[in-house]
Amino acid sequence: GENVEQHPSTLSVQEGDSAVIKCTYSDSASNYFPWYKQELGKGPQLIIDIRSNVGEKKDQRIAVTLNKTAKHFSLHITETQPEDSAVYFCAPPAENRDDKIIFGKGTRLHILP
């Protein structure tokens, strides 16, 4: 999406290892940073989000870290499991502060047995 860069586009990790996906945005006024997971045949589903007044949030094996100075936030998945295989999207608010939600291009995560 415009002004949103997500890396990598594809990621393969061994089951049990960690995965990290990074999202870079351009609007310094952004204050809401979500990550969505999309499984095959389904719509995306929010898995974790963070507001700009905190630098990190954790929910079991999933965490999001925010670096407002560098304008990027990352999704961390630890102890990966087969059910983590999916496409992950970041969706920071778009530039111009009109609050449009712009999704990154997505990262396809493969968990290898």
Added chain:
Amino acid sequence: KAGVTQTPRYLIKTRGQQVTLSCSPISGHRSVSWYQQTPGQGLQFLFEYFSETQRNKGNFPGRFSGRQFSNSRSEMNVSTLELGDSALYLCASSLLSGPNEQFFGPGTRLTVL
């Protein structure tokens, strides 16, 4: 609470025809957004409706239009269909407008022949 529902789930049309897709948001949600998802372009924002008013619009031609009814249900219409309109059309609802958690439906798979 029932989730977001979209009808129909699958649709096949020919070039030049028009199509109307329907979305019923989660009860109590007043914001409905529409997205087009294709392998090449990812998830692209079409428009958002809040309290029957279009609040935001993405970079799509005027052939793409939408509306929202007083019960928050929404429809989107695509006129003069082109082959490139083949995509998964996702609807998402949220309690409030702007950057907050989006709840997605399963999508309508549109194929244009």
